[in-house]
Amino acid sequence: MSTVVALKPVVAAATAPPRSVAAAAEPAPPPPVSHHEAAGRLRDVLRNVIPPVFGFGLLLGIWALVAMKAGAIPGPGQTWVAAVKLFADPFYRNGPNDQGIGWNVLASLQRVGIGFGVAAAIGIPMGFLLGRFNFMNRMLDPIISLLRPVSPLAWLPIGLLVFKKADPAATWTIFICSIWPMILNTAEGVRRVPQDYLNVARVLGLPETKVITRILFPAVLPYMLTGIRLSIGTAWLVIVAAEMLTGGVGIGFWVWDEWNNLKVEHIVIAIFVIGIVGLILEQMLLFLAKRFSYESR
C-alpha cells in the first residue's frame, strides 16, 4: 500500500522538468514528451502491480501442487467453486449452529468490538495514570510485565467460571489481550510528551483539565492509535482460537464446525476471509492514525 503512495511523487517530479524545458525551447506541442509521460505512468503501474501478481501466482501454484500431491487438501479450483456457492447466500439462518458465513464474521466482529471497547475504556485512562505518575508506574509495571506474556486463552476458563456462559467468556479473552498494548502505548505516549509543551502549559498557567484536553490528549493520540491498532490485530488473532473452544456463532467456531463436517474447502475459504477482515481492520486504523497525526495534517 505504502509503496504506491511513495512512488507517485517521485515519478511526477522526474517527468515534470523535461516537459517545462521542452516547452521553453520550442513552442510547438512536443508529442515525444507526452508519450514519455504516458510510458512513465504505465511503467509506474506495472512496477506496482506485477510483483503482487507474481506473488499470488506463486501462492496459487504451490497450493495447486500441494493439493495434487496430498489428496485431502482441495485445490484452488475446487475452493473457488465452493466459495461461489457459499457467498451466494452469506446471511441465512438454519438454527443456531447453521448460519451463513456473514453472520459468523459479524458475530466475531461484535465480540472483538465489545471486548476491545471495554479494554479501551479501562486501558487508556490507566495508561494516562501510569505515564503521568511514576508511583503508579512502579506499582503496576511488574504486574503488567507478569501478566502480559500469558496467552489470553489461559484466561478463558476464568471467564467461563465468572460469566457462566461461553459468549461473554470469549469476549473476556478479547478484553484481556487488548488491554496490554493499550495501557503500555498510552503510557509511553504520555511519557514522551515533550517537556517543552508542559513548560508552555506551566508558563501560561493552564489548569490541569486544560493541560489534559489541549496538550496531553492531542500529544498522546498518535501513540494511543498505535496501541489500538496492535490491540485489534491481536484481538482478531485470538478470537478465532477462543471461538473454537467456546462454540456458538463466530468465524472460529465455523472453522471448527466445518472441520467436523470435513468440508476442508470451507476451512481454506475461512482462512482467506479471516485474513481479509484483518487486513481491512488494519487499514482502517492506519487511515485513522494518519488522519489524527499532527505532522501529516
Place this chain on the structure above:
Amino acid sequence: MNALVKIERVGQSFNTKSGRFTALRDIDLEISKGEVVSLIGHSGCGKSTLLNLIAGLTLPSTGVLLCEDREIPGPGPERAVVFQNHSLLPWMTCFENVMLGVEQVFGRKEGKPKLKSRVEEALAMVHMEHAMHKYPHEISGGMKQRIGIARAFAMEPKILLMDEPFGALDALTRAALQDELNGVMAKTGATVVMVTHDVDEAVLLSDRIVMMTNGPAATIGEILEVKLERPRDRLALAHDPAFGEYRAAVFEFLYRKQLKKAA
C-alpha cells in the same frame, strides 16, 4: 527607578550521579521596569538556568527571587517565556496557539470578540496576520518564532523572558527578527530579559549586558551598560564607533577573561 525583579544571593545546584553540582552562585541583579537586559556567556555558564529561575520553572537552592517585591512561587503568565525552539503546539493553528495564552489571562474578564482582537493585534505586531489559520508545520522557522513572540506579548506580561530566541535561525532571518523585536519593544515598553550568545544581538537590543563567568559555579562577571540611543538602526550602528567599543568590551570579557579552555 524601582526594581521590577530583584535577584538576591541566588544559587542553584543539582544532584547528579557524580555528586552535587553547583551551576550558579551568588547572583545579585535588579531589573527595572522597561529595561532590556541580556545574559551572555559561554555555553554551560548557567544563563538559561538563571532565566528558568526568573520564570519560576525551577526554584533556587539558595537566595530569593522577587517580582514586584513578592517571592516568585512558580511559573505564570505575568512572566512570559519565549522558548528557544518556539514550542508552538503542532495540533493548533497559529491563532489558536496565541489564543491559548490570551484566554488564560483575559478570558475571565473579557468577551470573545475582545479576546479575538487581542490575538489579531499580537499577530499583526509581528506581521503574521496572513498565517493566522496555518499550522506551525506549514510555516518557516522564523515565522514560528514570531508566533512564539506574539504568544508571549499577547499575554501582556510584566516581564518577557527569552531563551536564545533566535539561536536556531539563519543569520538573515535572525537580523530581521531582531529589528522586529526592537520595534515591538519600543512600542510596548516591555521589560525583557534575554539569554543570548550572539554579541551583536546583545549590543543591538539591550540596555544592559550581564556577562557571566564560566561554569560550574558561574556568577555575574561584569555588567555593561549600553548607552546607545533608541531607536537603534542596524546599518547606522555598523559605522558607529560607540557600537564597536561595546562589542569589543563584550568580546574582551568573553575571549580574554573567560576563555573556555576546551572550546
